[in-house]
Amino acid sequence: MIKKVLIANRGEIAVRIIRACREMGIETVAVYSEADREALHTQLADQAICIGPAPSSQSYLSMENIISATIVSGADAIHPGFGFLSENSRFAELCEQCNITFIGPPSGVIASLGNKQAAKNTMAAAGVPVIPGGSNPVYNAEDGAKEADETGYPVIIKAALGGGGKGMRVADTPEDFKESFQTAQKEAQMAFGDGTMYIEHFVRHPRHIEFQIMADSFGNVIHLGERDCSIQRNHQKMIEESPSIAISDELRKKMGDAAVRAAKAAGYVNAGTIEFLLEKDEKFYFMEMNTRIQVEHPVTEWVTGVDLVKEQIRIASGLPLSYRQEDIRLTGHAIECRINAENPAKGFMPSPGTITDMYFPGGKGIRIDSAVYSGYTVQPYYDSMIAKLIVWAKNRSEAIRKMQSALGEVIIEGIDTNVDYQYEILNHPDFLSGNTDVEFIERMENGR
Amino acid sequence: MKLENMFKKTRISSRTQGHGFGRTMRPEVPEGLLRKCNKCGAAIIAEDVKAGYYICPKCGGYFRVHAYRRIQMVIDEGTFEEWNEDLTGGNPVNYKGYPEKLEAVREKTKLHEAVVTGKGRINGIETVIAVCDGRFLMASMGWAVGEKITRAVERATEERLPVIIYACSGGARMQEGITSLMQMAKTSAALKRHSDAGLLYISVLTEPTTGGVTASFAMLGDVILAEPGALIGFAGPRVIEQTIRQKLPKGFQRAEFLVEHGFVDAIVRREDQRKTLTQILSLHGYEAEKAAAGNGETGREDYRQDPADSEESVKQAAAEEGPSAFPHHQSLTAWDRVQISRKIDRPSGSDYIRELFTDFIEFHGDRNYGDDQAVIGGLARFHGTPVTVIAQEKGTSTKENIKRNFGMPMPEGYRKALRLMKQAEKFKRPVICFVDTPGAFCGIEAEERGQGEAIAKNLMELAGLTVPVLSIVIGEGGSGGALALAAGDEVWMLENSVYSILSPEGFASILWKDSSRAHEAAEVMKLTAADLYQRKIIEQIISEPEGFCQDNLKEVTDRLEPQIRCFLQTYTQLSEEELLDRRYQRFRKF
8 A cells, every 4th residue: 555645736636635645544745846835735744845946847847856856755656636747648657667656547548548649549449439530631622521421510621730710610511511611721721831621520519528437457447427517718617517417317327338438448547537528419429538637526526425536546556446336326416616816807817916815615515625725825837726616415406506605605815716707607597507518608708 | 824833733744664664666766767967956857868969958058978979969870980990099108007097998988089080971961070078088189089080081181071070178188298289280280181172171169178179170160169058268267267366257268258259150059960060061062962972072153053044044134133323312412321321220231141142150250359240241042052141230229239339340350251251262152241331440449459450451361362252332331341341343332322431420520620511521422322333433233212121121132133143153254363353453443
C-alpha cells in the first residue's frame, strides 16, 4: 500500500486529495510555488515543499522539480490531480522510470489516448460509436456527396487546414450539399491555399454526456454512471449534474457498456472519463477520453456513494476494485456549480485579489470543495476556480431548489465572482425543464 | 487569517523511515535521468538537453558540446569522413608527467587529440570541418592540434573546399613549450594560402576561445560567428583581473561584447547554426550539386544564366522602366528637396535591402574597434546573384535614430564598409551601397579614431577594388561621409535626395556667417539630383512618387530593379583593367 503521497497540484483538488489520504492514514506532501506559501494545501499537508516561482511553467509544470521533491520527501507516489501534469505522458513515464507510483493510468495509455485520431480509431475498432466520416480527404463535390451519403445528414464540411470557422459549412440535405461544399472549398482555397476537405456527420445541438470509469490492474472495468456537462461557456464547463435528465435506464446501460468497452480497448487503469456527444435521437458518439480525475467528480461520488480519490489510491496500490458493476446504483440527484473568481459583466475577466470576507452555506445535502478562506489572496497566475458547490437531493427539482438556496447564501467579498451568473442559470426556464445542450449558454446570453 | 500551524491536530507525523516498508523498489532517480545545469543550478531532464542542442531548457545556458556531437549537429548524417584520426604528438620539451597525462585523458575521452578534422556535407554542400573538444586538456593547441588543423586546411586548399572551424580552447598547450607557440604561426600560414586561393573560411567561436587560439586561427575567418554568451578573449579574465587589480565589467569578453567591439560578424544560436552555415556557404557560391560534381569553383557568377536575363531583355527592361533624367516634380525648390530628403518617414537603407534583395545576412564590425550602427552591411542575393550590400542607416523612429546615431558614421563604420568591400573583392561579388547620411560623425571619439584617415582609405581602396561598385543616394549625401561609399563605378540618386560638399546650414554659416540662410545656400550649392546629373557627378536619377514613404517604396524599388540588373550585367562583363580604368577616368575628369 502507498504510504506517502506527493500531490502535484494546488487549490481545492490538492486539498481534496490530502483529505482522502488523511482518512486512509497516508502521509501527504504538498508542493507549492512561491505564490502559494499561504495556500490551504500548503498548510494542510503533513509536509510542504516549495518547487519554484509563481508561474506554473516554473513550478507546477516543472517535472524535474516535482520529481526531485518526491525523492527528497520520501514519498512513494504522486497524485497529479487535474490540469498541470495530470495528462502528460512524459511525466507519467518519468515517474515510472523513478519507481514512483503515478496515481493514474500508465504513460503509454495516456500517450495513445492523447492522440485524437488514434484514439478514435481504437474506439471504432472496439465497436464504440464514433462520429462517422472525417477520415477520407475529399477534393470535389461529387466525391464529397458520396461521402456525405455514407456518413448521414446533416454533415459538416471542413477544410483539412481549417481553423477559426473558415472553410467550414453545414449541409442539412443532399440538395444543399453541392453549394455548401463549393463555398467551403473556395473559402479554404482562399484562406489556406488548399482545397482538401473532410466530410463528417454533424451533431446538432448535442448534450455533453460523460461516463466515469474505474479500472483496476486486473482487467476489471466498471462505469459509475454519467454526468451531464452541457452547461458550458466557450468549452468551459460551468454546471454538471448526475444523472442526466436525457438518459433513460436503457440508454445508460447502452452508453455505459460502450464506455467500459472503450476503457478496455484502451487498456485503461485507474479513474478516467469517456466523453460522448449525445444527439436528440439518443444517438451518441465518442469524443475523447480524459485520463485523470475530473473537476466534476463529486457529483458522481454523491449519487454512487463511491469515494473516487480513495479508489484511485487503492487501485494505484495494486488492489482490485472495491465494487462490481452491479454494486453501482445511482441514487438521487447531484448538481455542481463551479465558482470562479471572474467578472461575467467584463467578459469573464479573471478577478484575482484578497478575499476580505467569506461565508459558505452548509446543511444537509451540501458539499463545498474549496481552498479559499477569509484573508486568502486569489493569485493571478492560476485557474480562476475557487470553489465547487455541490448539492444532493432525492430528485432533480429538489436539487435545483437546494442549489438556488445555497447559492443565495454564498458570500465572497473583495473579489468578483460568477455566483450571480450561476444563479441566473439556475432560474432559467430551459435549465429548469432540462431543455439544455452545449449551446444553452449562448442562447441564454443572446436571449437577454 | 494566518493558517500557519493551525492544522496541527490533523497532521500525521512521519512514521516511515525513508520510503515505504517492505517495498523492494525504492523511488529513486536512475543514473543519468536528471542532471544539474551548471549555469542556473536547476535540475533538468538529461534527454531534453540532448534533444535540445545541449541548451539548458530552464535558463537557456549553453553546455559545452563534444566534438562528435557537434559534428552530428552540423554535418549531414553519414557524410563525415574523418582525417588523421589517430595523429598524435610527442613530448617536445620532455615535460614531466605529460605522456601519462595524455594517456589518462585519451582513456577518459576516447579521443586521440583535442581536435577532430575531416570533411562532410552541410545540406549537401561539401566542406572541410575541424571541431575542438574541450574535454581534452581544454582543447589546448599542441603539435597534434596544430598539425591536424594545418593538414585539413591544406587539403581544403588542394580540393578547393571551404573550411569551417569550431574553436574552443584554453590556448596554446603549455606542456609542449615553444612547439605550441609555433602552431599559431603554422595554422595561420596555412589559412593564408587557403584565403589567397579565394576560398572561404568560417570560424565559429564557442565557450571558451582564448589565448593562442584566439590569436591565430580563431580570429582569421572571412566570417566569424560566435555562440551566445561564449567567452572569447586573448588573456583570460582572471589573469586580467589579477594584473590590473580591477573588477571586470559584466559581460566582458562575452560574444556580445565581441560583436559590439567589432570582432565577431554575428552571434548564431545553436539551433540556427546549420541553417546559417548553409546560407553563408551558398552565398559564396558553394552549392550542393556543384560540390557533388567535384567542382569547387567559386566566386564570379554568370549574370546570363537566366534566359530571361539575356542582355537584350535586361537592357530593354531598363530602358522601358526608365529612370528619367528629368524629375517629375520640377516645381520643388532645392530647399524643398533638402527637407524631403531628411523626412523621418523616408524609407531608409534597411528598407531598400528588404525590398530589393533576398537572403540578407548582416555582418558586424570593423575587426578593429567597434560595430558602427550607422552602417549596415552584409551579404544578400539580387535575383539569385550574391552581392555585398552596404547601407548607411538613420532609422525611421526617434529611438532608432539615436541607436543609429542619426546615420552619421564613426570611423569604424567606414572601416566595416571597407572590410566588407575587400571581402567582396576576394569572392568576386559586386558591391551595392545605399548612401544616406548628414555627414561623417563630428566628435572627439571620431577624431581620436581617425575619421579622416578612415574616409581617405576608403577612397583609395575603392579606386582599386576589382569588382563593380554601385552607389545609390537615397536621402542625404553629406560630404566626405557620403563620398566614402560613393567612389565607385556609378552613382545614382533618388529624385529628392541631395548630395553636397556640406549641409546648406553649414555652407551658409561658413560663407555668410548666417546659418538661417540655409534655403538660399541650397539653391547656390547645386545639390539636387538634377543639378548633379547635369554636371555628370551622377549617372541616373530615379523618380519618386509623391509623398514618398514606406507604403509606396515598392514603386521606387520596381524602378531600381531593372536598372541594377542592367548595371550588373554591363559592369561584370568588363575586365578588371577596363573596370578600374573607367572608374579612374570617372573621377579624373573633375
